[in-house]
Amino acid sequence: MxxxxxxARQQMAFTLGFHIILACLGVAFPAIMLIANYIGLRRDDPVxxxxxxxxxxxxxxxxxVGAVTGTVLSFEFGLLWPEFTKRFGEVFGVLFTIxxxxxxxxxxxxxxxxxxxxxLTGWKHFWTGVPVAICGIGGAFSVVAVNSWMNQPQxxxxxxxxxxxxxxxxxxxxxxxxxxxxxxxxxxxxxxxCFLVASVxxxxxxxxxxxxxxxxGLLIPLTVGCILAPVQFIVGDTAAREIAKDQPIKFAAMECxxxxxxxxxxxxxxxxxxxxxKGGIGIPGxxxxxxxxxxxxxxxxxxxxxxxxxxxxxxxxxxxxxxxVGVGSALIGxxxxxxxxxxxxxxxxxxxxxxxxVAVSGVATxxxxxxxxxxxxxxxxxxxxxxxxxxxxxxxxxxxxxxxxGLVVVLYAALGAAxxxxxxxxxxxxxQGESLDEQVPYGPGEGAPSPVERGSE
Amino acid sequence: MSTADAVAxxxxxxxxxxxxxxxxxxxxxxxxxxxxxxxxxxRVRSLIDWAIGPVWESNHVWLIFVLVVLWTAxxxxxxxxxxxxxxxxxxxxxxxxxxxxGFAFQRLAPGPRERxxxxxxxxxxxxxxxxxxxxVVGAVxxxxxxxxxxxxxxxxxxVNAVSLLTGALFVATSAYLAAVFLVSDSxxxxxxxxxxxxxxxxxxxxxxxxxxxxxxxFVFRADARYIYDGLVGEALPLVIxxxxxxxxxxxLLRRGAHRGARVLAAGALAAMIWAWGVxxxxxxxxxxxxxxxxxxxxxxxxxxxIVFAAAVLFVIPSLGLLYALTQRSVLEGEVAAPRPKGSVxx
Ligand code: HDD
Ligand code: HEM
Ligand code: HEM
Numbered sequence: 001m002x003x004x005x006x007x008a009r010q011q012m013a014f015t016l017g018f019h020i021i022l023a024c025l026g027v028a029f030p031a032i033m034l035i036a037n038y039i040g041l042r043r044d045d046p047v048x049x050x051x052x053x054x055x056x057x058x059x060x061x062x063x064x065v066g067a068v069t070g071t072v073l074s075f076e077f078g079l080l081w082p083e084f085t086k087r088f089g090e091v092f093g094v095l096f097t098i099x100x101x102x103x104x105x106x107x108x109x110x111x112x113x114x115x116x117x118x119x120l121t122g123w124k125h126f127w128t129g130v131p132v133a134i135c136g137i138g139g140a141f142s143v144v145a146v147n148s149w150m151n152q153p154q155x156x157x158x159x160x161x162x163x164x165x166x167x168x169x170x171x172x173x174x175x176x177x178x179x180x181x182x183x184x185x186x187x188x189x190x191x192x193x194c195f196l197v198a199s200v201x202x203x204x205x206x207x208x209x210x211x212x213x214x215x216x217g218l219l220i221p222l223t224v225g226c227i228l229a230p231v232q233f234i235v236g237d238t239a240a241r242e243i244a245k246d247q248p249i250k251f252a253a254m255e256c257x258x259x260x261x262x263x264x265x266x267x268x269x270x271x272x273x274x275x276x277x278k279g280g281i282g283i284p285g286x287x288x289x290x291x292x293x294x295x296x297x298x299x300x301x302x303x304x305x306x307x308x309x310x311x312x313x314x315x316x317x318x319x320x321x322x323x324x325v326g327v328g329s330a331l332i333g334x335x336x337x338x339x340x341x342x343x344x345x346x347x348x349x350x351x352x353x354x355x356x357x358v359a360v361s362g363v364a365t366x367x368x369x370x371x372x373x374x375x376x377x378x379x380x381x382x383x384x385x386x387x388x389x390x391x392x393x394x395x396x397x398x399x400x401x402x403x404x405x406g407l408v409v410v411l412y413a414a415l416g417a418a419x420x421x422x423x424x425x426x427x428x429x430x431x432q433g434e435s436l437d438e439q440v441p442y443g444p445g446e447g448a449p450s451p452v453e454r455g456s457e
Numbered sequence: 458m459s460t461a462d463a464v465a466x467x468x469x470x471x472x473x474x475x476x477x478x479x480x481x482x483x484x485x486x487x488x489x490x491x492x493x494x495x496x497x498x499x500r501v502r503s504l505i506d507w508a509i510g511p512v513w514e515s516n517h518v519w520l521i522f523v524l525v526v527l528w529t530a531x532x533x534x535x536x537x538x539x540x541x542x543x544x545x546x547x548x549x550x551x552x553x554x555x556x557x558x559g560f561a562f563q564r565l566a567p568g569p570r571e572r573x574x575x576x577x578x579x580x581x582x583x584x585x586x587x588x589x590x591x592x593v594v595g596a597v598x599x600x601x602x603x604x605x606x607x608x609x610x611x612x613x614x615x616v617n618a619v620s621l622l623t624g625a626l627f628v629a630t631s632a633y634l635a636a637v638f639l640v641s642d643s644x645x646x647x648x649x650x651x652x653x654x655x656x657x658x659x660x661x662x663x664x665x666x667x668x669x670x671x672x673x674x675f676v677f678r679a680d681a682r683y684i685y686d687g688l689v690g691e692a693l694p695l696v697i698x699x700x701x702x703x704x705x706x707x708x709l710l711r712r713g714a715h716r717g718a719r720v721l722a723a724g725a726l727a728a729m730i731w732a733w734g735v736x737x738x739x740x741x742x743x744x745x746x747x748x749x750x751x752x753x754x755x756x757x758x759x760x761x762x763i764v765f766a767a768a769v770l771f772v773i774p775s776l777g778l779l780y781a782l783t784q785r786s787v788l789e790g791e792v793a794a795p796r797p798k799g800s801v802x803x
Contacts, residue, residue: 060561061561061562064557064560064561065557067557068553068556068557069554070521071520071521072550072554074521074524075549077524077539078538079546079550082536082537083536085532085535085536086535086536086606089528089529089536089753090753090757091757093529093530094761096528097526097761097764100522100525101764103521104775105772107515107518108515110514111514112782115511116782166754167754167757169760396543396606397540397608398540398541398543398611400543400544411551411555418571419558421567422562422567424567425567
């Protein structure tokens, strides 16, 4: 039976890793788009309005792909992890039902917003977008709280036969890991979106397109991203300290702490082995200090649990964590650079190096976010529900998961490629001055749908 | 009525709404697939694009709703169904991916060839996805899903007469429903030619769906006896109601009536789904697991009902707004209304 465990985990990780990129855009893109819309209306700025309109068209594409890949995830709860869902569906399902409402409202109002550019007027149209941004955050809360619950399960009683009784929905919703995991993920969604969007315009500027359109397209997301990056650092740092307390084995694995002790060395990089870290840069005592602000703090080591209860791929975890923190710090550096120049010159730094840095920040942030999920998910192994249910006991008894995994990889690769092609061709057509629906925002409305020429053909 | 029964009712409301709205979307894809490459085929596809563009994403959330309520309130049944029916459900999931992305890409794809490929994928997956979902329903109805983790036969559970027939019935029903909806949409777009085009197709699909339904009765009698007994027993009034609504649609379409056909068609489908629900009650998995035995902890069930009440309060009015704006053609994207016959392609 557990021969299916490996492909099931691979497929889950792959589909989640794909969905989460679109989910980030789904959570945060509407807010960025509304900022541009707001500026456009407030300052009567057609460039900002045009940005908002184009971004909403991009969101239409990414949300469609996000919705279908999200549906696959819902299927996978049954296809891959029936034992998990059978036993705990009634516990964590509570959160997914709430998520359902947010998805509904998000889908409905996003549609109204996207399709409303022509016939709804200025502020009325703006307000139809506001529920989208709110529901994005609500939806992210609900799903990520499920993950937090897997990390810190509570709000139920296990009977002698392993059956769940006495579900307490409020304890499930507001579990211990929610206060740091949920804000960290929502911030991550904003960072991913902001730096991705900014990087697109940075590339355009590097290619010599320095018009106002590109400058504003860079400025809006970059400003939001640079403000949020330090907040993310603080939240992440808090998360790490909480994990040292609540999920000590995960913490030990991501910091490569083999034996419980005080005055533990913090390693940057290096290879984790049974007898300590090989290579890497060691800073004696720093790990203890980070956990308890004193080098005397005791840090739990992997040796406190038997080998079968330790996470796999220790070095991967350690590197993933370091990479995430590295990118987080670099983003703060980028923000300082930007802020300094702005303070002195009221302008975006014009050097090629700054634009190059922004151009790579998008992909780097996505990778940091994926790395963070590897820390969370692989670091929880071998548990699917921390210290309650093992992943190997959760997996399906059906066979053929290697086949579906293969299909999924091929299909998603095509899907990703097609999405990028479509977005690029939209950008190209916009650059050539086609407006894709041949009407300016808030243009004069017409009566009934007149059989006009189709655009974009 | 117990809380568990109430939640089962909520689940069934979700199933009904998905069948009506999602079904009409699938059916639209079906007609897009068979519209051909002629000038009229192009117009058919533009009409479909224009009609379902603003609503498909919301329609599709009903499926998520059904899945989530199922695994939250009746997780044992969910696990049994998804593990035994791994193959058709995996195929349905892949179909959903192809369908949604095909639809989203078909009008934005860079060139005509890419657009054609997207359309073909959209059409094909619109046909296959409801088919596989139907086989799943047939497997449950005929008692081929035992409790537990993948305890049933991975293949014969859904490759059998009941399943295949139910799959075909799902395809035919969605095509029928979509055609009826598209008659109204053609009228809204002012295209009399397409109005006639879809009227013919609605009549044709109705005959096919009716014939499959009748054949289904015999197959169910032979192999899904519990459901059959229910359909000709307690659920008979609903079955009759469904037939009457269906015949009413035919009459209205033939007369070219402007009102009522859509509502009656949806009513025919809804009555059929509730007939099936009544026939299957009190079982989640016929003769294996009852609603009360398969239900979650009472606090969870109460929470589901509260969330459902919130959904009624917030989601239904929003959906109403969306449909109203669509019907009044306030919402318009890249796709303009299709041009009536006679205008030049270019
Ligand atoms: C934009 C991406 C991003 C950035 C810049 C950071 N993180 Fe992060 N991190 C994530 C994106 C992320 C995430 C979205 O991938 C995770 C996975 C689960 C979660 O809630 O957030 C995560 C998880 C995560 C965890 C594990 C949480 C758990 O297992 O429950 C820790 C300890 C940190 N982060 C710590 C940090 C620190 C100290 C950072 C310093 C800058 C940091 N993160 C920046
Ligand atoms: C918030 C929602 C999430 C939920 C409810 C969730 C749930 C799960 C479940 C049920 C598994 C399989 C069991 C297990 O291996 O523990 C899993 C594994 C995994 N998930 Fe998540 N996940 C979430 C988000 C993510 C995201 C966004 C990623 C992005 C990369 C991710 C990465 C992984 C990985 C890498 C594994 C495999 C771990 C391993 O087997 O070593 N998860 N997740
Ligand atoms: C196991 C984990 C997950 C499951 C089962 C899941 C499920 C889904 C489903 C079913 C949809 C489609 C809804 C629709 O049709 O509109 C969706 C979309 C979405 N998901 Fe996920 N999801 C998961 C993880 C996440 C995470 C971790 C986040 C956010 C942080 C997230 C954020 C979103 C958002 C914002 C959307 C809206 C569509 C979009 O904008 O792309 N999801 N998800």
